[in-house]
Amino acid sequence: MSEAGQELVHLVWGKKAGPRGLADTIFCRWAQGFVFSDSESTALEQFEGGPCAVIAPVQAFLLKRLFTSEKSTWRDCPEEEQKNLLCHTLCDILEMACSDNSESYCLATWIRGKTTEETASISETALAVEELGFERFHALIHKRAFKSFPELKDAVWDQYSAWTNRFGVLLFLYSVILTKGIENIKNEIEDATEPLIDPVYGHGSQSLINLLLTGHAVSNVWDGDRECSGMKLLGIHKQATVGFLTLMESLRYCKVGSYLKSPKFPIWILGSETHLTVFFAK
Template identity: 45%
Template sequence: MGDNSSASNSNDERELKEIRNLLWGPSIRLDVFRRWSQGFEFTDIEPSALVQKQGGPCAVIAPVQAFLLKILLMETPGHSFSDLTLDKCKRLLIQALCNILMKCKVTHYRIVTLPEVCTEAKENANEDSEGNIRSTADDEMQREDPNTAHNVQPEHRELSPKEFHERLGVLNFESIEQVEKYYTENFNALSGPYGVLLFMYTVLLTKGIGNVTSELSDTSEPLIHNTYGYGSQGLINLMLTGRAVPHVWDNDQDVGGLKLRGINQQADVGFITLMEQMRYCTVGSFYKNPKNPVWVMGSETHLTVLFSNEKRLVSPETPCETARRVFKSYDPDGNNFIPSALLGDVLSALDLVSDPEYVDIMRKKLDPENLGIILLNAFMDEFFPIDQRSTPDTFDLMHYNGIPGSNLANKVKYRKGTAILLESDLKVMCSSSNHMLTCLQTKWPNIEVNWHDGVPSLN
């Protein structure tokens, strides 16, 4: 199982050192490291929801939560959020982690461990607060009583970033079944005080430092912001897709001879962001239309998760929906019209007749007053008069935010809303303070949502 050869160990040490530099830069701020030092821990009130104790580690926690919800919604028929046991949620968490690791595997799985801390923790856990040795019967009782075992962590001494990195070890596994077995038997490696960090290092080491740096293209900035502690887009993309590319558009784009790498296939879990509305980025169809109705949502500083049990939200596009998407890709400002000079490009992109003579005829028909623009509605009426939509008009949405202070009564709980897609192509005007609606409109321009307990926070 573990590989103890000295050559392998020195290689692991070298890669772990490179990963440390890639993540944190030349020096690690203690306050940022502390914010990331937490385990995967469920809340009491919402059995399957993970808690994020401080700002920063959402770049790992939100994608893990998204994959956990994907498994729960799509692969666990007949579930109810309220009747989930702690054991079931632990299994879901391990499955979610394995889902992420499978996307990152190159040769084998390389699990990063903190062996000395586990040993110290076991020694400490057998003493009570006055240093007396506890009996094994006490241990058994604590293990069997789920109410006490839920959040009880062994005592641990806080490690400095230097100590943490000096103690890291690596176990190599060939199959995902072995990884699942390891995490099942060593769940404290995930729930302990460094569980989130250890999993992030596992993802990067399994992917391989050379692969990560080649996908990132630019490694001048660390993956974790050295002041605010939040994760870069490259780290988020690695967690969601197994590729550490820095952009969220579809495929690669050539800008002045520079190849800017994006998402190369439909994602299992989607991604939408408020930053798109602010024109900082363009999220492509592979992220907006994932295979499952689960999306990580980005604000300026935080990641949350949107999800639904309405599978028709991710059914294959109808020809009409494809046409709208392609038309709008030539209308980046969302004006619902394109310059008439681009008509041929749109027709060609849709595999419609695009001979120059035909394009000229259609241009005159669709722009009779020679205004130099073609309206979306005129285009759709001409080429796709029967408007089929695969998306239902109304559906339920749920939202997760892992930070207790961003939830009602400081309790992490899924929030429910009823969404309606309006008939019109006009965007629902919303106040700039409603960040939730603004972000949702990057995916559904004509959406309105009635949240049952007030609008949830993206921050």
């Protein structure tokens, strides 16, 4: 893996990531795609604990995209419409993550010409079990850069099968990080040594959730920045498109600011001790 690739892995999984430092079960729990429910055609399914930190924000923005369309009902969504909804949603989040300091829009994709046979078996299901391990997965992906948003959109649609098959969630997470820029994320995270995904329990950090919700990987949920003992603590700087609430506030562990509590659309992610849930009003 390239030096930039190692930097990405360290940012997401921590510096001890690898065959001996990261439990196989943690990586496998994250190895799923964006899969629509058979019973609720606009709902994304989660199969194991952990990836809700990516799936929940995507679900929230998918609902926002759905409610601002001309579609009359959110309960009936044919397959082609699901594809368009998901791809538009992924593009919305990538566009939000592309800051002034970002070099270009980026996608994490399979290396062309090397993965046809190796990924054929994982293309049949969104949650295959043991085909690719941590090291092999990272050896088979690379970064593609796009100078314009229309180019990115075309590539997102072309890569639809990758989003919905195994590793789709990770490929998208890496795409957001690469688009935002690793250094830009490090400058926003309160503790740059803390990985975005906990290597022991597998849950996503608040910085990861905020990155996908607002385009900024800040570690706090209050409005604006604060100073504590001469240290600048970054918060949320403007009204979010979709919101965030947490049960931790009822226990007085934190206080969510109005930018996340009162979003532009009546869609919220609710954080509990172990999970993220999306709820909305229409």
